[in-house]
Amino acid sequence: MDKGDGLDRGKKSKPSDQLKLTEAELKENITKVLNTHNPHAPQNIVRFNYKEGVYQRVSVDHTAILFEMESNIVYQDSEEGRRLMLKQGLIKGDVAASYNFNLLSKSTFLASLFFDLSQATPVEDGGEVEEAEEEDRPDSVASKADKKGVKLGNFFHFTDRATQTLNNPPRQINCQTAPPPRSIFSATANQWQIYDAYCEELQKQEKQKATLLKKETDKSKKGVLVTETQVLTDLTEVAKETKILERMVHQNTFDEIAQDFKYFEDPSDKFRGQEGTLLPLWTFQHEETRGLSVTALCWNSKYQDLFAVGMGSYDFCKQGRGMIVFYSLKNSSFPEYVFPTTSGVQCLDIHPQHFYLTVVGFYDGCVAVYNLKKKSLEPVCKGTPKTSLLTNPVWQVRWQNDDIDNNHNFFSVSADSRVVSWTLIKHELISTETIRLSVNGGLSNVPDDEQLVNISGGTSLDFHKQTDHLFLVGTEQGKIHKCSIHYSSKFLKTYNAHNSAVYTVKWNHFHPRVFISCSADWTVKIWDDTIKVPVFTFDLMSAIGDVAWAPYSSTIFAAVTIDGIVRVFDLSINKYEAICQQLVVAKKKTKLTHIEFNPVHPVIIVGDDQGLVSSFKLSPNLRKTPKVRSCKNH
Amino acid sequence: MAGTGEAKKEEADYKRLNSFPLIRHTDMPEEMRVETMELCVTACERFATNNESAAKMIKESMDKKFGSSWHVVIGEGFGFEVTHEVKNLLYMFFGGSLAVCVWKCS
Numbered sequence: 001m002d003k004g005d006g007l008d009r010g011k012k013s014k015p016s017d018q019l020k021l022t023e024a025e026l027k028e029n030i031t032k033v034l035n036t037h038n039p040h041a042p043q044n045i046v047r048f049n050y051k052e053g054v055y056q057r058v059s060v061d062h063t064a065i066l067f068e069m070e071s072n073i074v075y076q077d078s079e080e081g082r083r084l085m086l087k088q089g090l091i092k093g094d095v096a097a098s099y100n101f102n103l104l105s106k107s108t109f110l111a112s113l114f115f116d117l118s119q120a121t122p123v124e125d126g127g128e129v130e131e132a133e134e135e136d137r138p139d140s141v142a143s144k145a146d147k148k149g150v151k152l153g154n155f156f157h158f159t160d161r162a163t164q165t166l167n168n169p170p171r172q173i174n175c176q177t178a179p180p181p182r183s184i185f186s187a188t189a190n191q192w193q194i195y196d197a198y199c200e201e202l203q204k205q206e207k208q209k210a211t212l213l214k215k216e217t218d219k220s221k222k223g224v225l226v227t228e229t230q231v232l233t234d235l236t237e238v239a240k241e242t243k244i245l246e247r248m249v250h251q252n253t254f255d256e257i258a259q260d261f262k263y264f265e266d267p268s269d270k271f272r273g274q275e276g277t278l279l280p281l282w283t284f285q286h287e288e289t290r291g292l293s294v295t296a297l298c299w300n301s302k303y304q305d306l307f308a309v310g311m312g313s314y315d316f317c318k319q320g321r322g323m324i325v326f327y328s329l330k331n332s333s334f335p336e337y338v339f340p341t342t343s344g345v346q347c348l349d350i351h352p353q354h355f356y357l358t359v360v361g362f363y364d365g366c367v368a369v370y371n372l373k374k375k376s377l378e379p380v381c382k383g384t385p386k387t388s389l390l391t392n393p394v395w396q397v398r399w400q401n402d403d404i405d406n407n408h409n410f411f412s413v414s415a416d417s418r419v420v421s422w423t424l425i426k427h428e429l430i431s432t433e434t435i436r437l438s439v440n441g442g443l444s445n446v447p448d449d450e451q452l453v454n455i456s457g458g459t460s461l462d463f464h465k466q467t468d469h470l471f472l473v474g475t476e477q478g479k480i481h482k483c484s485i486h487y488s489s490k491f492l493k494t495y496n497a498h499n500s501a502v503y504t505v506k507w508n509h510f511h512p513r514v515f516i517s518c519s520a521d522w523t524v525k526i527w528d529d530t531i532k533v534p535v536f537t538f539d540l541m542s543a544i545g546d547v548a549w550a551p552y553s554s555t556i557f558a559a560v561t562i563d564g565i566v567r568v569f570d571l572s573i574n575k576y577e578a579i580c581q582q583l584v585v586a587k588k589k590t591k592l593t594h595i596e597f598n599p600v601h602p603v604i605i606v607g608d609d610q611g612l613v614s615s616f617k618l619s620p621n622l623r624k625t626p627k628v629r630s631c632k633n634h
Numbered sequence: 635m636a637g638t639g640e641a642k643k644e645e646a647d648y649k650r651l652n653s654f655p656l657i658r659h660t661d662m663p664e665e666m667r668v669e670t671m672e673l674c675v676t677a678c679e680r681f682a683t684n685n686e687s688a689a690k691m692i693k694e695s696m697d698k699k700f701g702s703s704w705h706v707v708i709g710e711g712f713g714f715e716v717t718h719e720v721k722n723l724l725y726m727f728f729g730g731s732l733a734v735c736v737w738k739c740s
């Protein structure tokens with residue numbers, strides 16, 4: 001029977017907003033799963049992976065540690081294990097006593113042992129006690145120990161106490177750097193690529209070196225000069241040795257020529273009859289003499305391998321500097337002495353006794369004396385003509401014997417028609433006019449203005465080999481005057497020699513009366529000074545530069561012409577033709593200007609208008625000395 | 635035959651004489667470049683016959699000096715395309731016939 005007390009007992013009340021499900025749905029079993037998935041863990045953390053170079057998802061651990069305690073595992077049969085178990089009441093005291101306790105402080109534990117023994121209960125009771133102990137195991141260890149009077153603790157039995165300090169909550173801060181920038185590079189390494197690269201590099205280096213050298217030479221010229229002077233000062237200490245060395249090198253270089261010079265005798269002369277040849281030996285040229293022509297040649301009497309060359313110009317328009325160059329046969333590549341001069345040199349002469357003195361006549365009318373012993377390039381003294389209105393070149397200078405006071409003196413003839421005697425007194429040149437050349441005769445007291453018409457310039461001068469006071473003067477007009485030093489006003493004799501200027505007069509070395517003259521009318525004439533007409537006349541078909549007697553024969557002389565041919569005549573063999581005609585120059589336009597015989601060696605030197613001096617050896621046919629005839633000499 | 639043999643010898647001698655290190659391409663800073671070049675020259679001269687040992691020496695030294703990780707290739711004929719960290723590449727010739735490529739990429 002329902003008791004209606006208003007309470008619906010047994011009926012379940014439903015809230016009004018309950019979800020209404022069907023029966024089938026109600027019966028459905030829904031399982032609830034408990035898993036370890038941590039809903040608070042982030043699911044989309046991304047990190048950059050360097051290995052693969054992409055951003056990758058990082059999976060986060062879903063376990064959360066709630067409690068953590070560190071402890072140790074103790075072996076239960078060890079001493080410590082026993083002790084712990086005893087403390088916790090797992091084993092009885094008497095049982096414990098039966099074990100050997102091996103502890104540090106035996107005394108305290110032995111005391112407890114004794115305690116145990118004294119309080120030991122029989123085994124049966126012990127069982128009950130054990131049970132009882134087991135029941136109140138956790139809490140009653142101490143109480144049981146107290147009951148028995150056994151305190152198992154010792155001074156080394158620690159109890160744990162723990163506190164928890166306040167820990168700051170950890171915070172995570174993350175940072176990610178940008179990866180270092182990368183680039184891609186590709187190339188091929190082949191043998192030919194390597195080779196090409198090296199070749200290019202070498203070329204570049206060579207170019208750089210070339211430009212560097214240019215820059216250095218341009219910029220550091222001063223530096224170079226300094227070093228050069230330093231080198232020079234070092235060399236001057238060994239100057240003599242280097243000179244010998246230079247000559248040795250020269251001899252080695254021109255060994256063949258040296259051999260020829262010394263020993264070669266042309267064997268073909270036997271087959272050539274009367275004719276001879278000139279064997280070319282050394283050529284002497286100096287770079288600074290380019291453009292200058294050889295205007296004078298002279299051998300040194302003491303050092304027979306030394307000769308002087310005067311450089312100037314015969315061209316009236318092109319007058320510039322000049323040079324005096326001394327060469328030695330031992331060194332043809334560089335002169336021994338070089339003296340540059342402001343004016344062109346026209347003539348020079350080396351003193352026969354004082355071999356270091358050289359007198360030079362210039363185009364501008366000055367004369368100068370050079371001393372080879374002194375190291376300066378300046379002349380010892382210089383003399384200027386009295387009238388300096390016109391440039392009257394000094395055509396010939398000749399040394400004379402020293403005068404009474406042992407002063408050197410020399411004579412000069414110049415285009416102002418004067419033969420002047422100069423005396424060297426204590427570094428000064430004092431001139432005295434010896435004779436004035438005029439058309440009619442020597443008149444020295446007539447003033448200049450009136451004499452201009454009548455005078456003719458002197459072009460050559462030569463002193464007699466035996467009689468010192470006699471000399472010959474050749475003039476521009478073609479006359480040759482025989483004069484004496486002592487007679488200053490009158491000529492001893494006059495020869496109407498040539499039609500135009502007399503370039504050279506020279507006395508024969510042996511015959512006291514014979515002299516030779518050559519002139520601009522292309523003829524060479526040989527004279528006996530007693531006869532007014534020439535003994536021999538040679539028309540050479542070409543303008544003559546110079547003529548010279550051979551020092552070893554009275555009948556041999558040589559002439560040079562502007563067509564580059566050297567002609568050697570021997571009057572004892574052939575009175576009409578040259579026994580040797582030879583072209584001695586390489587270029588056809590070169591004009592030969594001077595010729596000189598070496599006093600000792602069978603060598604001639606020939607100068608030309610290019611500044612080149614060539615030396616030749618005379619073949620045996622040209623060197624025949626005439627037989628001494630018992631009859632009178634002509 | 636003898637002529638060509640001699641010609642080859644002359645070439646080899648020429649290469650050996652002109653065997654200064656020639657840098658072909660690099661983007662390293664000055665000091666690093668000089669040091670690396672000298673290291674490569676030393677290694678190649680020391681291990682003239684064994685490219686692997688030379689490369690090993692270079693790589694280990696570079697790792698120590700400039701950090702990891704370096705890669706070294708030494709040879710006489712090869713082509714390559716590499717990704718390298720900027721300012722950490724050296725490509726040079728040496729000894730007339732050897733090519734050395736050193737780059738860093740971790």
